[in-house]
Amino acid sequence: MVKRIQSIRGMKDYLPKEMVFLQYLENLLKQVLVSYGYSEIRLPIVEQTLLFKRAIGEITDVVEKEMYSFEDLNGDHLTLRPEGTAGCVRAGIEHSLFHQKLEQRWWYIGPMFRHERPQKGRYRQFYQLGAEVFGQHGPDIDAELIMLTARWWKVLGISEYVTLELNSIGSVDTRNRYCKALVTFLVQHERYLNNIYRRSIYTNPMRILDTKNIQIQELLNDAPVIAEYLDDNAHKHFSSICKLLDLTGINYKINTRLVRGLDYYNYTVFEWTTKHLGSQGTICAGGRYDLLVEQLGGKATPAIGAAIGLDRLVLLVQRLKPSLSLITLPIDIYIVAVGDATQSRAMLLAEKIHDAIPSLRIVTNYGGGNFKKQFSRANKYSASLTLIIGENEIVTQQVTIKDLSTGKQKTLAQNEIIAYLYSFFFKKKD
Template sequence: MPERSPLVRGMRDLYAEELASIRIVESVFGDTLKSYGYEHIRLPTMERTALFSRGIGESTDAVAKEMFSFDDETDSLSLRPEGTASCVRAVIDANMYRGNQPKLWYVGSMFRHERPQLGRYREFYQVGAEAFGFNGPDVDAELIRIVQDVWERLEVNEEITLEVNSLGNTASRIRHRDALVEYLEGYREDLDADSQKRLELNPLRILDSKNEHTQQIIERAPNMSDYLDDESKRHFDEFQERLVRFDIRATMNPRLVRGLDYYTHAVFEWNTERLGAQKQVGGGGRYDGLCELLGGAPCAAAGFAIGVDRVALLRNELGLSTPSYTPDVYVLALSDDEDEYARQVAAQLRTTSSYSVRVHQGGGKVKARMRAADRSGARIALIIGAQEAASNQVSLKWLRINREQVTVPVTDLPTTLLNSN
């Protein structure tokens, strides 16, 4: 026998309930974003590696350790580890924000070379939204309100908590960073190995450390909120006021820093306790400097990204799993002689109704045909024997409810079905 080709690590075939769950999450996001006036954008899966190293940050784990990169003829290319950098690039390329304030959303696979676990895959799905050209925190708060709408529609809002923080503008960030490094230098030897490395590369991330000893040191570290200048403070105060007005419950977490470098001002994360170690279901914030950093004109911007797989898993965890696709109607002949007539009935029904109609194929005895109808999941079986075929009729049988079978002329089928719900 020829050798089988095994699935690549961290990749999945998605089908049945699992896919149905994912599609529900994606479509609710899509519908909700559309209702807020966001426009759909489809972005490429591959970009130049430089876009991510510049945009996301050379020292972030996502870029430094987790990208699928390879050399093409002239450039290093990478599978996208997230969507924001591509979206910003697209906006710059098309000059979308010249005299305009684009609001965009996207959905698609992202790739990170991590050790897989439940809720963590090498190819995973994100929905994201980005708004360009808005300075005020009203957009930031609206982004959160959009996501909150989605949580409610997906019935997961009780299981998801929101944390917020402000990183301030660039000037504030630098002042805080300097103070933080100075403080942490005093404890350099006491920090865990990872944190020691980050002291040079990305000191803010040390605030995020789960190491207990490091956490003790962080307890007394300089707080970002003490370094915010007036502009940053005003921005964040207004942001929080909006959240209250938008009926959003959020917890202030002064140590929330986000893993990607481009954030400024308001940042936020959605977490759940229901998925083990994979707590985070989404995150976002403002990134006013990114457009300029990627070679575009300066442009205020804010956005979020949601882990679709994790939200779908959460729904399953809560018993909200979505039934996979099933046909509405199963048309079966009782013997090969009526198969052609059955096919015609099915074809006709597809054009006169919006039902999904499956017709029996593969022959078999009556018992096998009926069993196939049952197993298809269809609500209704249309049974065609010699009598029906001879008189242009079909027998309609409800497979899921207790109701008497009826025999009707084919021409009456659409109305009979309509009245049968």
Template sequence: MSKTLQAIRGMNDILPEQTPTWRYLENTLATLLDGYGYKEIRLPVLEFTELFARGIGEGTDVVDKEMYTFLDRNAESLTLRPEGTAGCVRAVLEHGLTGGGQVQKLWYAGPMYRYEKPQKGRYRQFHQVGVEVFNLPGPDIDAELIVLTARLWQKLGLAGSVTLQLNSLGSSEARAVYRDALVAYLQERFEQLDEDSQRRLTTNPLRILDSKNAQTQALLVGAPTLHDYLDEESRVHFEGLKARLDALGIGYEINPKLVRGLDYYGRTVFEWVTDKLGSQGTVCAGGRYDGLISQFGGKPTPGVGFAMGVERLVLLLETLELVPAALHSPADLYLCAFGEPAELAALTLAERLRDAMPGLRLVVNAGAGSFKSQFKKADKSGARFALILGEDELATRVVGCKPLRDDSEQQTIAWDALAQHLATCLAQA
């Protein structure tokens, strides 16, 4: 017996009852980003593996353990993108978008891929909205990105459910000095580290700072802190960022162990976290990566950005019951027609209403059916009104208009007055 076809583990279908919430979130984000002057860029899902090895960094968990990598028919190594920043940097370099000091404020959305253990809020195919800004070195643009996300939480009703965490990683030179101090401290306690941290000690020691292992965290209590090694320029930059957030009344916590999982970050890093989703608490994260473009062969170019996980934000909206109820009503009107002449007239009438009422959600009954069956489908559709067109209505060019969500009486409306009547009813409902 053949195996039942099903989706790959960790790669999920987004079903019709789920997509309204996704569209609500995506549309809210797109409108917000437009309002701040950001432009959309659409990037390939596949890139050469070298892009991520060079950009994210060999020795990171993403590159070493989590990427979907394969050889194509030309024996070239390709990878399904595990994140969006490296591909966006490749695109702006390839097309000369940052040449001559041009400022670019870009955003993108789409699926990313990592081979992880699937769990609630963490999947192998997941979706992100990412924002990247190039050629603005100051803390003002770092602040704008955080302000933008804070406004998003307000629009979604999430402002009281997320907390901003901040840190500065300093310059690459300052991090190198700190790295040596941290490694020296941990080498003396090597046997007490968990297995994963022992491996990271030689590949990516700063990631040990955000280890989830309780014993390792206890060892880190007396470890050197990155803030003690910050260079003066990074310190001034960080103070400038905090001053702007303070001026706007945006609260934050300084988290000296916040380092992010990708090698390209420097100076500002930030995360918006929640305690409403268990262990998957980060809903938006980002920071500054001034050295990444030069790392890819371009001229030194400041860069800063963030990414937010769509699945986690959808889950958070659902958990807190913040999804607008109107999203679950896919129709305003359901047009019932009885008999072939009425069915033909219904098509014309429906298109006239759509012309007169842009944005109207109108479902025309298909498949004929009795009065009872059509009304049952009208009610199931979630529509607020049923329109009734039969032989009698057709003869006198009127339509029956029956409210479906209250006990109001059915009314009879002339075709020429129907659009205005419906606009009034829908505005009041």
């Protein structure tokens, strides 16, 4: 027997029934983005490896350990994208979009790739929906983006199950001064750290703040706090965001250890977390990255963005709103054809309806079968109507229509079918 080939570990199939639910969620999220003036951008899955090294930071877990990188036939060093922001910045620079005076509001959706240890809610191929804004300095755009993310939870009905964590990591100068104080503290307690964290002291000390290790978290209770090192501009910026969120009634928790895992962030950083997904509790995160466009060769452009982990969001909504995961996409019409020469007539009728009312979902019976078998198939598709073409209907140029919810049926001339279907599916909803 030939050995079966299975999917790669950490890369999940979304089957047709799951896709109905996933697309339902995605459409709700997209509607919110459009209502805030965002436009879609589509980006390559593969980028030059250098893009992510320069954007994310070479001494980060993502670049050092998690990227899927390879050399192609031309000898170019390429990487499957581990996140979406760097690609957005690259595209904006390449197409001279940041030279325009009008701010840029973009959203994107698609797969990302990181070679992490797979577990529920954390996959090696995972899906993100992201939003990016370029060209605005002020705290008002930071607050609006957070308000947009809060509206996502509102339309999904899960606001009470998520918590907003907020922090400011200030400017580069702020972080440099803070890192010196943090390194001094960590060196004094180095004996309590394992080899990985000891290395981080000298490469990326702020990453230690994000540890999940309980003992190290307790140790950090006595560590310096970045808020004490913020300059006046950073304090004012952060205070303004908090006041705007207070005005709109969005609750938040200031988390002074929240730093995010990528080097390009400055000033505002935030995460939406939940206690209903175990250890993988972050469902949305983002922050400001004012220096990244210039760092990648473009004109200095302020920016802020956020991204949802769609895989985790699916798990969360399924857990909190199980009835939503039962959403189906039923067939509107199932065409039954029994007898000689009826199959081609059924196919032509289906095409006629597709031409006249493209939004209807129609399945034509194939593979034969008597009336009982074909009606059984129609029921499995949860069809609303069956259109029946038998040998008698061909002779009389008619079609028999059966409403599967009531069992009632009627026979109409073929030239009356379109008007009837339009009335059945649309006028009764008005």
